[in-house]
Amino acid sequence: MVLCAGRLLLRSKAFRTRLFQRQCNGLVYSSAHGFNPDEIKEKLVAFQGGSIDLYKQDSGIAVLTVNNPSRMNAFSGSMMVDLEARVAELEHWSDGKGLILQGAAGTFCSGSDLNAVRAIANSQDGMKMCMFMQNTLTRLQRLPLISVALVEGKALGGGAELLTACDFVLMVQGSVVQFVHKHMGLVPGWGGAARLVRVVGTKNALKLLGGALKVDAELGLQIGLADDVLEDAEDQKTMQQLAENWLNNSIKGPPAVIQAVKKVIISGRELPLSDALRTEKEVFGTVWGGPVNLQALASKLKHK
């Protein structure tokens, strides 16, 4: 009887919808896991410095900048809290299609601010910070926007983890990605290991973490960590424009369609096949017979 009720629950549409929402928009950790975000946020905001800047453009591409140049864009506690707020804002951006994640002043991000890290170097606070950042980076990865990390200069520690939460990675000539965790007596905690394995495979991930290898643009391309290499243009505006041009190949079209594309890809990656197929059907239902679809049907298209 209990088994039967369980099966019914699994099959119910409401359950599947909740599952999809939890897996695609929801949090990895909630009160069900004994996690109270407000508690760690209160500690994190005590470590001030830098900012996470969000600039939403009419083109439908937003630019998110990790901005703490005097510390090579290290993440202060307040920046961790800022990042969550910016991601929440992007979750509700109905006109959005793409996202560029970059660091200020020609370098990507040097990980956690070591001053903040030293102050919370106990296991309990470390785990709470880790849960908070995993939640935020999972939400970043699941945004219905196609995202690209523009890596200039150095991406170290948490900075290397950060770029794995983007759909694509563009490495600028001369840039280096390094999971330095081993040298700190650590492993990644912001979800960087779990995501890295899915991007470069188990063996490459073991080499990168076990050897704390310095990944330059060439090696990045070879192992699939980087999707393309950009020449260094020496000024941030031009680099950003190059990244926008690159991203434009994947985001031409109306936001509703591009967001639908990202949603079916997320569900395909994250859900078991049957759930992914059902989700694909649900998302398909949001675009089928919609204005863009009807316009295309009326226009006698030729896909030459």
Ligand SMILES: CC[C@H](C(=O)O)C(=O)SCCNC(=O)CCNC(=O)[C@H](O)C(C)(C)COP(=O)(O)OP(=O)(O)OC[C@H]1O[C@@H](n2cnc3c(N)ncnc32)[C@H](O)[C@@H]1OP(=O)(O)O
């Ligand atoms: C391990 C995982 C963990 C997590 O997941 O939470 C982390 O991410 S811990 C942080 C891991 N990152 C580091 O250990 C980076 C350490 N820094 C460096 O290796 C270098 O500073 C480098 C390579 C980023 C830049 O070297 P460069 O010679 O070009 O510049 P400076 O060393 O003079 O750096 C300028 C200025 O920035 C400060 N800085 C750099 N990184 C951090 C950081 N992560 N936290 C705090 N401050 C940082 C550095 O101390 C200099 O400050 P100054 O006051 O001028 O001495």
